[in-house]
Each structure stands twice: as structure tokens, then as C-alpha cells.
Amino acid sequence: MTPVERTGTAQALVAGLVERLTVRLTADGAPPRLVVGLTGAPGSGKSTLAERVETELAARGLLAGCVPMDGFHMSNAVLAELDRHGRKGAPDTFDVAGYLAALDRVGGLDEFGLPAEVLVPVYRRDLHEPVAAGARVAGGGVVLTEGNYLALESGGWEGARARIDLLVMLDVAQDELIRRLIARHKGFGRSHVAAAHWVRAVDVPNARLVAASAGRCDEIWRLEPDGDPAARPSSRA
Numbered sequence: 001m002t003p004v005e006r007t008g009t010a011q012a013l014v015a016g017l018v019e020r021l022t023v024r025l026t027a028d029g030a031p032p033r034l035v036v037g038l039t040g041a042p043g044s045g046k047s048t049l050a051e052r053v054e055t056e057l058a059a060r061g062l063l064a065g066c067v068p069m070d071g072f073h074m075s076n077a078v079l080a081e082l083d084r085h086g087r088k089g090a091p092d093t094f095d096v097a098g099y100l101a102a103l104d105r106v107g108g109l110d111e112f113g114l115p116a117e118v119l120v121p122v123y124r125r126d127l128h129e130p131v132a133a134g135a136r137v138a139g140g141g142v143v144l145t146e147g148n149y150l151a152l153e154s155g156g157w158e159g160a161r162a163r164i165d166l167l168v169m170l171d172v173a174q175d176e177l178i179r180r181l182i183a184r185h186k187g188f189g190r191s192h193v194a195a196a197h198w199v200r201a202v203d204v205p206n207a208r209l210v211a212a213s214a215g216r217c218d219e220i221w222r223l224e225p226d227g228d229p230a231a232r233p234s235s236r237a
Contacts, residue, residue: 003169003214007222010049017168018056021142025062032115032140033064035103035163039150039217040170041207042089043180049170050146057142064115065137067106069147071121072099073130087202091149091209096156103163106143115140148206151213161216169210169217177207 006013017036024030038046038053050066057063072095079085084093105118115138122134137143149157150167161167181203185195214220 001215001218003217003220005220005222007224009224010045010052013221013223014049014052014056017053018060018062021057021166022060022062025141032109033106033143034141034165035067035106035143035145037150037160037164037167038144038146038170039148039167039210041172041177041210042148042203043177043184043207044170044172045223046146046148046170050144054144057144062141064106064139064141064143065118065120066135067099067102067118067120067137067143067145068122068135069094069099069145069150070123071130071134072096072102073123075129089148089202090206091152091155091157094149096159100156100159100163103145103160106137107163148210149213151216152209153213153216166219167217168219168221169214171211171214171220171222174204174207178204 006016008016021034021036024034036053038050040046050068054063054066073088074082074084074093074095076085076088079088079093084090087093102118102120105116108116110116118137119133120135120137121130121132123130124134145164149155150160150164151169152158152160178199181199182192182195185198186192190198
């Protein structure tokens, strides 16, 4: 499979995606839910773009809910126990099996043959911890999932791709990612030196790992600078 490459403003790309999803969900014989993934490197603007997609789908009554990958972060206590806290955000610092189980559950039916209601965890950036049952998936429509490793082919993540009906990757140049990530970590209270070290030691290796999995995606998006959602802060906790 060769991914379809799309370039444009965030507004245009999101509008096109929502139109394509609307057609799929309203066609004869359409499934009750579609799982749609947004992936990309740390700092690529996934969360803000996901918010745009959520808003547009909700306005059409086509959003069943969201399953954010970050909700499956291991807690800080578990990371400390496993001696992985110093690289939090790496592929092996998540509950991968729990994430896959959640995707399986949103694809299932309840005792009445209707799409199952599922409670999923979310990540609270103010707490720097995952919070159980922080989001709800209910009814038919799109289940949106967003995170770095949805296309990965190792570490247990390879099962995610099989559970996602449409997977979109955001492609951002590494220099721009580094600039954004340093600014992000400084916003979290790190010094410039500490922020730059974390980006070099943790974020850049993760970004390269993500980029290597691009061929497993359905679409690759390159946002034009004036439409780049990463230029605006995300309100997602």
C-alpha cells in the first residue's frame, strides 16, 4: 500500500477528510463505527488537528468519541519502578495492550447489538499523569484516536494498524519539530538547556521511529505554513 500524499491548509485537509468520512458512514452497508487515526512525530500538531476533526464531525453528528493514545501512558510511579521515567513518551512507556483492548472494545457491540459504550483514560498534562475513565465513546460514527505510534511495527504496537480503518500521518520537517519541542518543554518549566537535551535524547529518536513507519499509513499530510495547527496551542488537557 502506498499512502496518498496531500498538501494544503489544515482547514482544507480537515474538510476533505470529513467529507470522505461522511460518504463512508452514510453509504449502504456502512459499519456503525469507523476508527480513524492521526499519527506523527512529537510536536507535529496532532492534538490540535484532532480537535479540529472532532469539532467538524460533532457538528455533523458523526463523532462517537475519542480514544487518545496518551491516555495509556504508564503512571509516573510505574515508570519509576521500571526505571523508564527518564524517557517518558518512548514506545515502551505506554500500556500498549490496554490501548489495543480499548480499540477492540470500541469496535464491538453491546447486548442489544448496538455500538458498545466504552470509557477510556485520558492524559492530564496539568497532572502529568493518565486519568482513568476520562472520556466516553458512545453511539455510531467516527472513533478518533491520536498518538505517535499508531503505525509502528514493533514493540506490540503493530496491532494498532489492524484496528484502525483510516490512518493519517502528519509530516513535519525535523528542524521545525525541534524548534516546537524545545518551546513546548520550556513551557512546561524546563530550562533551555534541559529542554534541548530532552528533545535530542528522547523526542528526536522517537520522531525518527515514527517517520520510518509512514509507509503503513493511508494518507500523509503536509500542512502549508499558514494552516499549520501546531502554530496554535492545543486546549486539550
